[in-house]
Amino acid sequence: MADARISLPQDIRRGEPFEVRISIRHAMETGYRTDETGKPVPRNVVNRLLCRYGGEDVFVVRMTSGIAANPYFRFFVTARESGSLDFEWVDDAGNRGQAQAQVKVA
Amino acid sequence: MLRTIAICAMLGAATSHAQDRALATDQLRSGIEFSGADVRAMQADDLANPGFLWVDRGETLWRADAPGGSCASCHGDAKSSMRGVAARYPLFDAGHKTVIDLDERINDCRQGRQHEQALPRESEDLLALSAYVAHQSRGLPTSVRIDGPAQPAFDRGRTLYLQRHGQMNLSCAQCHEQNWGKRLYAETISQGHGSGFPAYRLEWQKLGSLQRRIRACFFGIRAEAPQPGAQELTDLELYLAWRAQGLPIEAPGVRR
Amino acid sequence: MFKHQVTASRRSVLRGASALVLVPWLPARAADDPLPAIPALAALLGGRTPRFARLRMQVPPLADNGQAVPLKLALSGPFSGGPSVEALHLFSERNPVPDMVTFRFPPGLERIEIDTRVRLAGTQRLVAVAAMSDATLYASVAEVVVTIAACLDGS
16 A cells, blocks of 8 residues: 655755655545445545655645545645655555655755 | 569558558547547656556566566566567467467466466556556557467457447447547547557546456447456457557556 | 416426526526535634635536546745645535545745645535635635546446
8 A cells, every 4th residue: 555656846946845746546445336246345545644844744634535546646845954755644444654755955 | 563563462461461441550549639638638747647556566566576586587677678568469379379468478477487376357466567567668659460370369359349249239340430539428439449558547546457448348338248358358459459550558548 | 368477477487497407417506605505614614704816726627537637726825924824625515525625734835736636426516715824714616517428337
């Protein structure tokens, strides 16, 4: 469940917002589907995504089945020091995922 | 003069194998051209394209240890060793004595050389490996052989394509050759090529194979769909690849 | 004379009824109400009236597929020296879970802009709300038409 892709721009300048994009592999089961045998597939969605950078929570998402499968987010973060951008997420079943990218500030 | 005729005859045999094409090779348009702007934008962006989540997983599996060695232990760097491979599939395999598709070849390697279990069709790991290998041919033109030992499979595929099926009594040709470009409900009928697969289909909310997409068409016309891995599906894949000759591989594609 | 009046009123009733039949997929709404009636939205508003400014929501008017609809939210600044964004909320008028997603940002971020993909259970309006640190609210409403696939996919 830890699969994710992150992209950051090449040119990141101190004090300015830079673009972050993440794509997470997760089926985001709504709980309204049935499988091939007709049995309901239980709900299990990523309900929380957190991005930390420089000791601060820079992006916090509380989400539901209203976010499409394999969640994708593009957002902005103010560039401070070079360092790690750490993502953590958790789903309804308690599975945790994480991903990381290195921020190089000019 | 005789030499010219002989050369022309040989060229004719090597190319279309005396098969008439309903769609000329310069008339071919990928399914992505019949897709909405949002689907096109998603396919064009390697981060927003969810298919890459499977490509990345495939890259990890490529290097995963197995009793008989990882894929990498024989094939090295897939970027070079797998370049052009997916563009030539399906193809005739002497061991199977018939035409096989890429997923079947991956399983051959897993069982025969890696001493691993075969991966079920549409399983996450097989989709990942298939997406990863096919991705190494992205941009390369589809180019399959339909002559010699591949011909029986091609003929069977062509027969299935032209035959009416199901409660709606429709053949593939009726939509994708006679009515492509026209609207069906809110959608535009494509030419029905497979060059975008494996693809992340929004309807599936995941990546899936061309065989799955073909099965979905059978369901769509209320026909009994061949089982995943059935020879009929591989035969159709070969016929589709011939129809799509020259169209670039898009793996991982995005479709609605 | 009495007969003539009855005939005229029956005709206008039929005309009104046929207008309703022509657009069955649009949810009923009061002519002047800019916000759909969503209880979770009403709870957030708490009686406050949001301003329809600064917050821009972009969604395709016709979705390729309801399972994954691209959506953009952007709240224009500047923010320094003034109230910061506490949260961006997104509400659905038709989904089984109307309170779709909430985004929070640190104070000091000058670019409040999100792109994501949402799941929509049919044609509907979406409401985005930006809640500021001084309790002001900005809102944006957008309508998305979601059609079903031309061919049912049993795979």
